[in-house]
Amino acid sequence: MTRFVPFILRSTLRNKRRTVLTILSLVISLFLFCTLRTVITSLASSLESASTARLITRRSTSLTFMMPASYRDRLAQIPGVEDAAYMTWFGGVYIDERNFFAQFAVDPVRYLAMYPEYRLTPEEKDTFRRERTACIIGEKLAQKYGFKKGDRITLRGTIFQGIWDFTVCGIALPATPDLDTNWLLFNGEYLNQRMDDFGQVGTFVLKLKDPSRAGDIARIVDATFANSAAETKTETEKAFQLGFISMLGNIQAVIYALGSAIVIAIGLVSMNTMMMAARERTREIAVLKALGFNDRTVVGLVLAESLLITLVGGLLGAGLARLVFTFSNFTGGGFFQQFRVTDGTLAQAMGIALFLGLVSGLAPAWNAARLRIVDALRHSG
Amino acid sequence: MDSPTGGRPIIALRGVSKTYKRDTIEVPVLAQLDLDVAEGEFLALMGPSGSGKSTILNLVSGIDSPTAGRVVVAGVDLGSLDQAALAAFRARHVGFIFQSYNLIPVLTAFQNVELPLLLTGLDRRQRKQHVLDVLGIVGLHGRSEHYPRQLSGGQEQRVAIARAIVSDPSLLVADEPTGDLDAASATEILDLLGRLNREFGKSVVMVTHDPRAAERAHRVLHLDKGVLVESVQRDRP
Structure with missing residues (x-):
């Protein structure tokens, strides 16, 4: 088939404007597909990094309600629980609301020990425990805003009103690149004191001795606080994050619907292009057949042309998405830990391009195979 | 079986009829035709549309x-x-020459002529040699990289003839090969067909309306309503 390559290339570029526009539409649609697909994979990857050795306990009514900090001691005493630490969503604004990143007020003594996947020096941990306004930031956040140790970060409280100043005492490095480091942790005692020792926290993180008992322990925890003023709901960290994501609605279904619509629309566009191209060349196809090109070869030529267009479009669209999101450090305003077009997404995009090429080339190829030389030479051109 | 001209027949039609169907109407075009064409013969077919x-x-x-x-x-x-x-039979035995040349516009003269060779087992170097050889035969050696739009009608037809002979078929079929050409170009093309017949032994079957073109043939058959009405034999030169 390689000997036909110059012929296929020439035929594909016969109507340059049409070919370029078709490729462009494929580039845009497969870029969009990769982007939408990456939304799903990015959300999924945040779940991958969630530990099964940790449970999250929150108010059963809603995540927005708080519970007594005193629950910690009772949680730590439950058999199978190695330790418990609180974390409270702060929800402050850094300069502008567009600068979104997660901020938590955490147990200064126990919390860091529960997340060994984030690396800090003993001095940084010690400062965090001692300094009331100390904060630790993740590596990505530090890179994003150019924060260094000793820098002051001022947040405007939204849930907890007022201006809150913090001093960076450490920058956490992730043990693996898929871990989210677009966050800020500060000493929970600072929040408690400024809120007049209100003694409330958002959630507890429970470190388990045996992760295989997570289900049992979660049930025991919730039973412990049943019929209290602040009943709890306990689940694995992964399930907790999944639930958090599902609050955004059925993103996956919407994304798949959008992706399918794009693929179908572009499939019709490229099919129309191939049909037009083949129809314009009815006489040429007849001549090729008269010269001795058999039906199989003619079908191969038409399909190859169609595949060339869709695969080039796919390669450019998917490649562009990969480059753009790799080098732009896009995080969706901090919503995603990392927004990277995976190899799997690239493979899917190329699979779609291949499928579109075959589908859009099939009808003209079939027509070319069925073409009667005599009729085509007599009636066309 | 020998042909009327004495040689071994390259074409033998026996009791051939052809009827086209236009919707529900059947249109008879040929009726019980017997025809032999000898190897190396130049046959002209004439008759009304x-x-x-x-x-x-x-x-x-x-x-x-x-x-x-x-x-x-x-x-x-x-x-x-x-x-x-x-x-496969067409690729091996038949060279087509059309009235309107039917070259592929996006291919150069070289690439157009090379097309039939893509179906053979020849490698690139061999194909190139063959193509340049036949472009030389038709007098277009220096035009191999020209596109059809950059050639005159006569030159286009010569490229088409080069394409027809590049795979060395035994039979050339030409449908009004001079129909779209001016008198000078038509003469060149007829000279070339005559040369291919004489020097290279190609059998030629040519349809033409032009009596001057038909004069180049060894034999002229006149058809009317699918029946042979006259056969004029000329001495081979």
Whole structure:
């Protein structure tokens, strides 16, 4: 088939404007597909990094309600629980609301020990425990805003009103690149004191001795606080994050619907292009057949042309998405830990391009195979 | 079996009929035609439109099949071949020359001529040699990189003839090869066909309306309503 390559290339570029526009539409649609697909994979990857050795306990009514900090001691005493630490969503604004990143007020003594996947020096941990306004930031956040140790970060409280100043005492490095480091942790005692020792926290993180008992322990925890003023709901960290994501609605279904619509629309566009191209060349196809090109070869030529267009479009669209999101450090305003077009997404995009090429080339190829030389030479051109 | 001109027949039509169907109406084009064409013969087919001249070309070149009768070309009964075998037969035995040249506009003269060779086992170097050889025969050696739009009508037809002979077929079928050309170019093309017939031994079957073109043939057959009405024999030069 390689000997036909110059012929296929020439035929594909016969109507340059049409070919370029078709490729462009494929580039845009497969870029969009990769982007939408990456939304799903990015959300999924945040779940991958969630530990099964940790449970999250929150108010059963809603995540927005708080519970007594005193629950910690009772949680730590439950058999199978190695330790418990609180974390409270702060929800402050850094300069502008567009600068979104997660901020938590955490147990200064126990919390860091529960997340060994984030690396800090003993001095940084010690400062965090001692300094009331100390904060630790993740590596990505530090890179994003150019924060260094000793820098002051001022947040405007939204849930907890007022201006809150913090001093960076450490920058956490992730043990693996898929871990989210677009966050800020500060000493929970600072929040408690400024809120007049209100003694409330958002959630507890429970470190388990045996992760295989997570289900049992979660049930025991919730039973412990049943019929209290602040009943709890306990689940694995992964399930907790999944639930958090599902609050955004059925993103996956919407994304798949959008992706399918794009693929179908572009499939019709490229099919129309191939049909037009083949129809314009009815006489040429007849001549090729008269010269001795058999039906199989003619079908191969038409399909190859169609595949060339869709695969080039796919390669450019998917490649562009990969480059753009790799080098732009896009995080969706901090919503995603990392927004990277995976190899799997690239493979899917190329699979779609291949499928579109075959589908859009099939009808003209079939027509070319069925073409009667005599009729085509007599009636066309 | 010998042809009327004495040589071994390259084409033998026996009791060939052809009827086209236009919607529900059947249009008979050829009726019980017997025809032999000898190897190396230059045959001209003349007659009014619809007399069946082009149909005979289509039948002997294997791009159409008769409603009845047998078509044997180069010893092969075309009725016994399936579509793939017919394609292979055309590639091996038949060179097409069309009135409107039918070159592929996006390919250069070289690439157009190379097309039939893509179906052979020749490598790139061999193909190049063959193409340059035949472009030399038709007098277009220096035009190999020209596109059809950059050539005159006569030159385009010569490229088409080069394409027809590049795979060394035994039979050339020409459908009004000078129909779109001016007198000077037409003479050049007829000279070239005559040369291919004389020097390279190609059998030529040519449909023409032009009596001057027909004069180049060894034999001229006149058809009317699918029936041979006259056969004029000329001495071979």
